[in-house]
Amino acid sequence: MARQKREVFPAGLYGMLLFALCCLTLPGIAAPIERLLVGTACLVPWALGGFGGEPAAAADAGVAERVAALARQLDERLREHDLGQGPAVLLRDHEPMLCGVVASERRGGGGQPCELRLDRSHAELAGCAEFVTKGDVLLGTLVRQGQGVAAADAATDHARVLLLNHPAARAVAAVAQLPEGGALRMVVRGAAAVDPAPLRVDLWDDPYRAARLDRGGFDVRTLALPPQYGGVPGGLWLGRTLVWGFDGDGIDAPVTIGVFVVPPIEPRALSHVVVWRKRDGVAPPGRRPEPLRRAATVRELPGASAGRWLVAADVAVPDGAAVVLEGFCLGTARGLSFGLGLLTAFPSSRHPWNLLLLPDDPALRPREIVAQVERSDAGAALVRWRGDSLDGESQRLPPGYLFTGSNGPHCPPGLLLGTAVPHRFDRSLLEVTTPSVPGPQAAQVVAAEEER
Amino acid sequence: MRRWLLWFLLVPQAFLLEGLWRDTGMPSLDANVLVGLFLALFAERRALPWLLLGAAVGRAMVDEARLPVQILVLGIPVAVLLPLRGLVFGQRWILQAFVAAMLAVAIPKLALLCGRWFDQPSQTAGPDPWSVAAAALLVPPLLFVLRALPPLRGFAEEP
Numbered sequence: 001m002a003r004q005k006r007e008v009f010p011a012g013l014y015g016m017l018l019f020a021l022c023c024l025t026l027p028g029i030a031a032p033i034e035r036l037l038v039g040t041a042c043l044v045p046w047a048l049g050g051f052g053g054e055p056a057a058a059a060d061a062g063v064a065e066r067v068a069a070l071a072r073q074l075d076e077r078l079r080e081h082d083l084g085q086g087p088a089v090l091l092r093d094h095e096p097m098l099c100g101v102v103a104s105e106r107r108g109g110g111g112q113p114c115e116l117r118l119d120r121s122h123a124e125l126a127g128c129a130e131f132v133t134k135g136d137v138l139l140g141t142l143v144r145q146g147q148g149v150a151a152a153d154a155a156t157d158h159a160r161v162l163l164l165n166h167p168a169a170r171a172v173a174a175v176a177q178l179p180e181g182g183a184l185r186m187v188v189r190g191a192a193a194v195d196p197a198p199l200r201v202d203l204w205d206d207p208y209r210a211a212r213l214d215r216g217g218f219d220v221r222t223l224a225l226p227p228q229y230g231g232v233p234g235g236l237w238l239g240r241t242l243v244w245g246f247d248g249d250g251i252d253a254p255v256t257i258g259v260f261v262v263p264p265i266e267p268r269a270l271s272h273v274v275v276w277r278k279r280d281g282v283a284p285p286g287r288r289p290e291p292l293r294r295a296a297t298v299r300e301l302p303g304a305s306a307g308r309w310l311v312a313a314d315v316a317v318p319d320g321a322a323v324v325l326e327g328f329c330l331g332t333a334r335g336l337s338f339g340l341g342l343l344t345a346f347p348s349s350r351h352p353w354n355l356l357l358l359p360d361d362p363a364l365r366p367r368e369i370v371a372q373v374e375r376s377d378a379g380a381a382l383v384r385w386r387g388d389s390l391d392g393e394s395q396r397l398p399p400g401y402l403f404t405g406s407n408g409p410h411c412p413p414g415l416l417l418g419t420a421v422p423h424r425f426d427r428s429l430l431e432v433t434t435p436s437v438p439g440p441q442a443a444q445v446v447a448a449e450e451e452r
Numbered sequence: 453m454r455r456w457l458l459w460f461l462l463v464p465q466a467f468l469l470e471g472l473w474r475d476t477g478m479p480s481l482d483a484n485v486l487v488g489l490f491l492a493l494f495a496e497r498r499a500l501p502w503l504l505l506g507a508a509v510g511r512a513m514v515d516e517a518r519l520p521v522q523i524l525v526l527g528i529p530v531a532v533l534l535p536l537r538g539l540v541f542g543q544r545w546i547l548q549a550f551v552a553a554m555l556a557v558a559i560p561k562l563a564l565l566c567g568r569w570f571d572q573p574s575q576t577a578g579p580d581p582w583s584v585a586a587a588a589l590l591v592p593p594l595l596f597v598l599r600a601l602p603p604l605r606g607f608a609e610e611p
Contacts, residue, residue: 013531016501020523024570027518034519037509041464045513303471304514305575334518344516350573351516372573 031319039337042301046310046340049299049440067327070401071414074358074366081365082274085136094129094276100288100413101270101406102158109165109191110198110260112267115149116140117158118275119412122150124285125159129276131233132161135390137264138172138222138236139273140164159275163267164238165190165198173223174238174261184210188220188238188261197242197260198267214254216241217393220261239263240389262389269370269387271354271405271413291412293444298323298330298343298437307331307348307376309437310340313445317341321410322446328435329404329415333445341445346417346434347381349373354405355385356413357420357430359398365390367397368405371430382423383430396427409448455606459503462603463487464510471514481594484511485587488526488555489548489595492533496609503607504530517563517572524566525574529558548592556587 023030083096100119108114118125122145132139140163143150148168150160162169171189178184184206191200204210218241224234239261248254296313309330311323317335323343324330331349333341346353350373357367371385385397399422404415423429470483487507495503508522515522533551556579563574598604 010497010500010531010534012498012501013504013527013534016504016523017527017531020520020527023520024518024524030518030520034512037505038512038519041460041509041513044461044465045468301468301513303468303475305471308514342513344575348575349516350567350575351571 035335036337038334038342039340042310042336042340042342043338045302046299046312049302049310064327067416070358070416071327071403074356074401074403074414077358077362077366078272078356082134082272093279095279096133096274097128097277098272099125099159099275100272102409104268104270104406106166107193108163108167108198108267109193109200110195111193112165112198114163114166114169114190114198114267116161116163116267116270116273118161118273119288120159120275120285121156122153122159123155125275125277126155127278127280129278131236131276133236133274133276134265134270134272136235136237137390138164138232138238139263139267139270140166140169142275161273163198164188164263165267171202172232172238173225174220175223176218176220176241178218182209185223186210186220186259191260195258195260196244197239197262199239199261199263201241201259201261210259211256213241213243213256213259214248216243216259237264240393264388264390265368266370266387268352269354269368269405271356271368291410291446291448293324294447296323296341296443296445297440298325298443299440300437301342305348307345309343309345311343311443311445313339313341315339315445315447317445318410318447320408322404322407322412322415323443324415324446325435325437325441325443327416329411329417330434330437330443332407332411345437347373347376347379347432354407354413355417356403356405357397357400358403359400361398361400364398364400369397370405373432374429379418379434379436381432381434383420383432384428385430386428394427396422397430398422402430402432410446412446412448415446455603456502458603458606460506460509463503463506464513467510467514479586479590480583481590482556482559482583482587484526484559485552485555485591486595486598488529488533488559489552489591490599490604491526491530492555493537493548493551494595494599494604494608496607497534499607500530515563515575517567517570517574521563521566521570521572521574525559525563528562529555545592548595549588552591553584553588556584 101116103117104113105115130141140161143160171187174188175183175185186201187203189202220238222236242260242262245257246255294313298309301308301310311333319335321333322329331345333343352372367388369385370387371383373381375382402417402420405413418434420430420432467483504527511522512519560576560579563576567573
C-alpha cells in the first residue's frame with residue numbers, strides 16, 4: 001500500500017521542484033550550490049580544452065588603444081550632453097557631477113525600476129543638492145544617509161536616488177503648454193506598477209479642460225515653487241503626456257480616463273545621472289577608479305552553442321562580470337567554483353542589457369538604451385532597443401559604436417561591444433556586429449573590489 | 453555510490469556531447485529529450501530528484517538560465533509524464549516515440565515560459581518539426597541501448 005502511494009505521489013521529485021521555486025525567489029540559497037555543481041561539471045571540458053592549444057595573447061596593441069580612445073570619446077560626449085544643460089537656479093551656486101549607476105532596484109511606476117544606486121558613496125555626495133537631473137530632465141531626488149529608504153545605510157554605502165516613479169517620491173508641480181494656446185498646470189507623481197507609464201497626473205488646475213485632452217505628446221515641465229513648497233527648480237523636463245482612455249469612433253467622442261507622463265529616458269535605461277554639488281571651495285571627489293581587471297583565459301565550451309565560453313581566472317569570477325578581450329567586452333560570465341566561469345557572448349545572450357550608443361556623427365549625443373538580442377548568427381546580432389525618446393517617440397538610432405551601460409558592479413559602463421547600424425525597416429531594431437574570437441585567448445575579467 | 457559518481461560525471465557531459473554530435477552534421481539527438489524520457493519512464497522513482505539535479509547541471513552548462521530554472525524545465529514534464537509509466541513500460545515503441553515528441557515540444561516551450569516568468573531568458577530555440585521528428589524516431593532506440601550501459605543501467609527501475 002505504502003509503495004503504491006509512493007508511486008502515485010513522488011514526493012522527492014515534487015520536493016525538488018518546490019526547492020527550485022524557492023531558490024528562484026531567494027537566489028542566495030542556491031547560488032553556492034550552483035557554483036559548486038556546475039563548476040565541478042565544467043572541470044572536465046576545461047581539462048580537455050587544455051589539449052586544444054595555449055591561449056593566444058592580444059595580437060595588436062593598436063586595437064586596444066583605438067578602443068580606449070573610443071571609450072574616452074564616449075565619456076567626453078556624455079559629459080558634454082548631460083552636464084551642459086542644467087537648471088539655471090542650480091547652476092548659480094552648484095556644479096554638476098556625473099555619476100554612474102551601479103544598480104537599479106525595486107519596481108515602481110510603470111513597472112520600471114524606481115531606485116538607483118550610484119557609484120559614489122553617501123559620504124562623497126553629502127553636500128549635494130537634493131535634485132538629480134540628466135541634461136534638462138528631472139529624474140528624482142538624492143536620499144540622505146539615515147533617512148527614508150537609506151535609514152540603515154552606512155556612509156560608505158552606495159548613494160541612492162529615488163526616481164520620481166518611486167511610491168515614496170515627492171509629487172512635483174508641473175505645467176504643459178498646449179498647442180491651441182494656454183497651459184495646463186498639474187501635479188505629477190509616481191504611477192502604479194501596472195500603469196502604462198512611470199508617472200501620472202494627479203491633480204489639474206482645470207480638470208474640465210484636461211478631460212477634453214484627446215491626444216498626448218505634450219511636453220511637461222516643472223513649475224518653480226518657493227522653498228517652503230519644496231523648491232523644485234522650474235523648467236525641468238519631466239516627459240511627454242500619454243492620454244489613456246477610449247478612442248472616439250466618429251459617433252461617440254473620445255473618453256479620457258487618465259493622463260500619464262512618459263519620461264524621455266526610461267528609468268531602466270539610465271546609466272549615468274547628474275548630481276549637483278555645492279560650490280564651497282572644496283575640491284570635488286576625484287574620478288571613480290575603474291574596477292580591477294584580472295587576467296583570465298577563455299576557451300570555447302566544446303559542444304555548446306556558439307558564443308558559450310569557459311573562463312578561468314586566478315580569483316573567483318563574480319556573477320555578471322564582464323570579460324574583456326583587447327578592449328572589447330565579449331559578454332558577461334556566471335561565476336563558478338575553482339576560479340571558473342561560464343561566459344555567454346553578447347550576441348548569444350538573451351537577457352536585457354543597458355547599453356550606450358556613441359553615434360559616428362560627433363554632433364549627435366550618446367544614447368542610453370535598454371536592449372535585448374532577438375536573433376544572432378556568429379558575431380552578428382539583431383537587437384531590439386527601447387528607452388530613449390529624448391528626440392521623439394519615432395526616432396531612429398544613428399549608426400555608431402555600442403558600449404555597455406550600467407549592468408551591475410562588475411560590468412561598468414563604457415566597455416565596447418561592437419558597431420551598430422539601424423535596421424533598414426524596423427526602427428526599434430539595431431544590427432550589431434561584434435568581433436569574433438578564434439581559439440583560446442588571454443583575456444581579462446572585470447571584478448569590482450567589493451560590493452558595498 | 454559508484455553509480456551516482458558516474459551519473460554526475462557523465463550525464464552533464466552528455467549535453468556537450470550532443471552539441472559535438474550536431475556539429476558533425478549528424479541528425480540531432482536531443483539530450484534533454486533523452487534524459488527526460490529516461491527520468492519519466494524508466495528511472496528509479498526514489499532517485500528521481502537527484503537524477504534530475506544531475507541532468508539540470510548539464511543543461512546549466514549550455515544554457516544561460518540558472519540551475520533552478522533548468523530543474524523546473526526538465527522536472528515539470530517528468531512530473532507530468534510519470535503517471536504514464538504504467539502504460540509505457542516494456543517496449544511499447546509507439547508510446548515512447550509519442551512521449552519523446554511531447555518532450556521535444558514541451559522542454560523548449562517551458563524554457564521560454566520560465567525565462568519570461570523568472571526573468572531568466574533561455575538560449576533554447578523553439579521546437580521545430582525536424583527536431584521533434586528526430587526525437588520521436590531516434591531517441592527511444594538510443595535510450596534502449598543506453599539503458600543497458602552505465603550510468604543509466606544503475607538507475608533503471610524494474611517493471
